[in-house]
């Protein structure tokens with residue numbers, strides 16, 4: 001059975017896109033994983049993409065450790081330690097089933113993945129970790145931009161920057177009032193972000209008005225000396241029925 005499963009998987013982990021499979025091993029009998037490994041691959045817990053991987057550079061790791069060191073660790077049944085920050089875990093899949101007015105084919109249902117977490121090669125695109133402060137008025141994201149995000153030569157694509165701003169402000173708004181949708185996003189690109197660099201993306205809750213959440217955001221170099229991007233975003237909290245309506 002293990003051999004059959006291994007053949008189906010083709011040795012490249014195509015059914016398990018977020019497992020760590022750094023390189024496709026040669027197709028010989030020694031490349032077939034043992035049955036226990038296959039079971040782990042097929043039924044293991046979702047991967048938390050906000051944890052360090054081998055692609056994280058020195059600056060990414062330094063800042064991760066800085067904020068993580070000031071963060072509460074979630075331990076079941078124990079009170080938190082009263083620290084200022086909390087790391088937000090991040091998975092590549094939220095949709096399992098959708099019903100109601102939203103028509104999704106079985107293929108889309110089974111393959112839907114969070115846009116920023118769907119690249120197999122670690123470090124190739126969006127590497128990031130988000131921390132939220134306890135009062136939820138601020139979020140900080142440490143973002144390392146990989147080589148697949150190139151826009152102008154050697155620099156990050158504006159759409160990729162917008163994606164990260166939407167992700168950070170959207171996650172921030174969701175932490176306050178889930179579920180939400182982006183109603184408006186305004187971006188001023190002030191200086192280009194070098195590809196491969198690590199930057200800070202900070203969001204601040206400016207105000208709430210009924211269902212509306214106004215959030216501002218800035219992208220800077222990690223020492224704060226260079227302003228890359230400024231943005232404002234409006235999120236509207238919605239009912240789940242709004243999503244199902246399509």
Ligand SMILES: CCCCCCCCCCCC(=O)SCCNC(=O)CCNC(=O)[C@H](O)C(C)(C)COP(=O)(O)OP(=O)(O)OC[C@H]1O[C@@H](n2cnc3c(N)ncnc32)[C@H](O)[C@@H]1OP(=O)(O)O
Nearest residue numbers: 166167170171174181182183184210211212234236238242
């Ligand atoms: C843990 C999870 C991790 C999650 C991790 C992932 C995070 C990623 C986050 C990604 C988020 C997205 O990309 S979301 C995808 C992009 N966004 C969308 O597709 C949204 C499409 N638009 C819509 O569905 C809708 O227009 C809504 C939901 C935005 C609003 O519709 P509605 O619910 O009917 O509300 P509506 O009455 O129209 O508006 C409510 C109030 O907001 C105001 N309003 C509405 N739109 C605007 C606007 N563009 N600019 C100014 N104001 C506006 C209205 O005037 C009104 O004010 P007042 O009269 O009350 O004063």
